[in-house]
Amino acid sequence: MTRTTRRSLLGGLAGLTLARPALAQGAAGRVVVLGGGFGGASAARALRQAGLPVTLIEAEETYVACPFSNEVIVGLQPMAAQRFGYEGLSAAGVTVVRARATGIDGNAKRVALADGGSVPYDRLILSPGIALRFDALPGYDEAAAEVMPHAWKAGAQTELLSRQLAAMPDGGTVVMSVPGNPYRCPPGPYERASLIAHLLKTTKPRAKLIVLDAKDTFSKQKLFQAAWKALYPDHLEYVPLAGGGQVTAVDPGGMTVKTDFQDYKADVACIIPPQRAAPIAASAGVADRTGWCPIDPVSFESRLVPGIHVIGDAAIAGAMPKSAFSANAQAKVCAQAVIDLLSGRAPGAPKLINTCYSLVAPGYGISVAGVYQPANGVLADVEGAGGTSPLDAGPEVRVEEANEAAAWYRTITGDVFG
Amino acid sequence: MRALALALLLVSGAAAAAPVDAPPGASSCSGCHGRHGEGAFGPLAGKPADEIAAALAAYRSGAHPASVMTRIAKGFTEPESRAIAEYLSHQEAP
Numbered sequence: 001m002t003r004t005t006r007r008s009l010l011g012g013l014a015g016l017t018l019a020r021p022a023l024a025q026g027a028a029g030r031v032v033v034l035g036g037g038f039g040g041a042s043a044a045r046a047l048r049q050a051g052l053p054v055t056l057i058e059a060e061e062t063y064v065a066c067p068f069s070n071e072v073i074v075g076l077q078p079m080a081a082q083r084f085g086y087e088g089l090s091a092a093g094v095t096v097v098r099a100r101a102t103g104i105d106g107n108a109k110r111v112a113l114a115d116g117g118s119v120p121y122d123r124l125i126l127s128p129g130i131a132l133r134f135d136a137l138p139g140y141d142e143a144a145a146e147v148m149p150h151a152w153k154a155g156a157q158t159e160l161l162s163r164q165l166a167a168m169p170d171g172g173t174v175v176m177s178v179p180g181n182p183y184r185c186p187p188g189p190y191e192r193a194s195l196i197a198h199l200l201k202t203t204k205p206r207a208k209l210i211v212l213d214a215k216d217t218f219s220k221q222k223l224f225q226a227a228w229k230a231l232y233p234d235h236l237e238y239v240p241l242a243g244g245g246q247v248t249a250v251d252p253g254g255m256t257v258k259t260d261f262q263d264y265k266a267d268v269a270c271i272i273p274p275q276r277a278a279p280i281a282a283s284a285g286v287a288d289r290t291g292w293c294p295i296d297p298v299s300f301e302s303r304l305v306p307g308i309h310v311i312g313d314a315a316i317a318g319a320m321p322k323s324a325f326s327a328n329a330q331a332k333v334c335a336q337a338v339i340d341l342l343s344g345r346a347p348g349a350p351k352l353i354n355t356c357y358s359l360v361a362p363g364y365g366i367s368v369a370g371v372y373q374p375a376n377g378v379l380a381d382v383e384g385a386g387g388t389s390p391l392d393a394g395p396e397v398r399v400e401e402a403n404e405a406a407a408w409y410r411t412i413t414g415d416v417f418g
Numbered sequence: 419m420r421a422l423a424l425a426l427l428l429v430s431g432a433a434a435a436a437p438v439d440a441p442p443g444a445s446s447c448s449g450c451h452g453r454h455g456e457g458a459f460g461p462l463a464g465k466p467a468d469e470i471a472a473a474l475a476a477y478r479s480g481a482h483p484a485s486v487m488t489r490i491a492k493g494f495t496e497p498e499s500r501a502i503a504e505y506l507s508h509q510e511a512p
Contacts, residue, residue, distance in 0.1 A: 045453075046445075049453075325449050328448075328449050329445070329446040329449055332445035332448070333445060336439065336440065336445065348442070350442050350443075350445075351443035351446070351493065351494070351498070352443070353443060353446035353447070353449065353490055353493070355449065355450065355486055367486050369486045369489040370489075371443070371490060371492075371493025371494070373442070382493040384492050384493070385489060385490065385491075385492040385493030385494075386489050386492075386493065387489050389484070389486075390483060393484050397484045400484075401486075404450075404459070404486070407459060408449075408450050408459075411449075411450060411451070411452050411459070412449055414452070415448055415449075415452050415453045
């Protein structure tokens, strides 16, 4: 449909648009969302709520959420609490197409599906998530991940690491490898380290965790390290980059994790490898040489392929971390921008919020928050806002934030998938 | 019933000159407070705008230093906070 005919059609339907929620008035066009994680499902929900017809393409029948999967690994949360279906989105009026997308033709504006079909769009919101790089760390390929789980995509990997930890004898050594930036969920590896240390302390007191990090600074660092000193002095050893923490190779056969300085023999090894945007992003041409997707910070439209908007972990979102909260916030801003663009309006400059809670032990939560706005072409921190929980807060604040973490998870998953 | 509610909402909305699009930042709130502001962090939907604006002002001033809302509220000016409060007050309560 050409722009002219769309406009004239709109003119003819002007009387009908009153019945629509005000948000989507005048918007016309086919909006397709690809990827049903926190980003894509939130975007589909927001567009539908605004009165737009929307199609969500997702390969899996069930989504497995990453937030709180560290709790599953150590037995503090059942795996069932991570799984969400798409019935709620269907009931809300989203057309859910269960299919694997094999490619995106940005010129023809079509998403190709594995069954040979294709879905046309006027605006595509792409929320593909991450791919683990099995070409980055010598020895660490997909087969190695079955021996040394990454557990960085929730599901079978989460359960594998959980089983390995439960089966490990007391006195064993767990080795974790943490990648350099950027990667999904910046504080996630340190929450995992904390909770594994908690598991060891409470069930295998002679066992130990060694965390090998490819960097020297990380999210909520002071809070994590204060908690480790207080709670896990005998169970968690942290080795930063400067201390020789960069893992250079792994040997799954010998259960060895190697740095330039030392070979670490592991009874359980959790290797979180470097990451990139999921492969569909590169095949669509929206990923750059870094492997991630540059976007306009107002509309989330790709800098590389017009008509495709990229949200969530795959996007280069400046100061915003790759988190479920960020993906949800970006989805709502992107949905509004898509509605504006389809209505012939320029999207206004947004502000976005992120909040991430981490548990360092049951009943001991910490948080980081940020507020972001476009500045000089990227999403930048709003100065004077954001930051972490106070370093000197009392135990009642830690309990409160642990409770808030659980409340956040219930709310956002209900909001997105319920 | 639904149509009547919508009509009433439109009428009352028009009378109060309700903001329709989410002002900058407002759409992020549901990440914790829920789509209709019904989340476990305390309901916001339909709360008086003055109440929400006053709470945001208190957070911004640092009255509750340990709360994550202190760190978030500092990212918004008084007029921005007021616009968010107006928007949330016009959300339908669940």
